[in-house]
Amino acid sequence: KQEVTQIPAALSVPEGENLVLNCSFTDSAIYNLQWFRQDPGKGLTSLLLIQSSQREQTSGRLNASLDKSSGRSTLYIAASQPGDSATYLCAVRPAGTALIFGKGTTLSVSS
């Protein structure tokens, strides 16, 4: 049974710091892995999607990596800003089924 774990559960950093969020999954048989952002009381915004054949994806200050064999992904945020404060969710898509989510990392960036 696929399980997704995100560490840490919460993180507080000062503005400008570079940071890494971690995601691990137990079954390497996945189509893709996706990172989402969720603001309080809001829906999910897709940040990056990495196909199983890819190693990383970049969008602006965000970089996500995928090591399928070890069941790990990281989301790197460069030069963090207060507007980055949100909960970040990692989700994997096993073949043919819906997304399986971790519980998320709640990030707080102070100015």
Place this chain on the structure above:
Amino acid sequence: NAGVMQNPRHLVRRRGQEARLRCSPMKGHSHVYWYRQLPEEGLKFMVYLQKENIIDESGMPKERFSAEFPKEGPSILRIQQVVRGDSAAYFCASSDRDRQPRETQYFGPGTRLLVL
């Protein structure tokens, strides 16, 4: 192109009442997923539907919950005889699954259900 729409955004029900949650997928999308986010929990898959068909309902509770996606109109998640444990945020996502494995699911803003 409007995104995924869900209504109502907030819904309050008393125990024993029925809750109906609606989801209109993005234009051109014919695949809908429903997820539930309980307090302090991650999102959990409930059901996957195509137009007029339930494809995978392995995440749906066996009783009181049902879902449909008719040929015309939005997808409906229906909860009968609600209990306090049904209080959660319910998210709908849609996709153009023909593009798999590059499929991206686009999420709506969610419906927050509170059962008193």
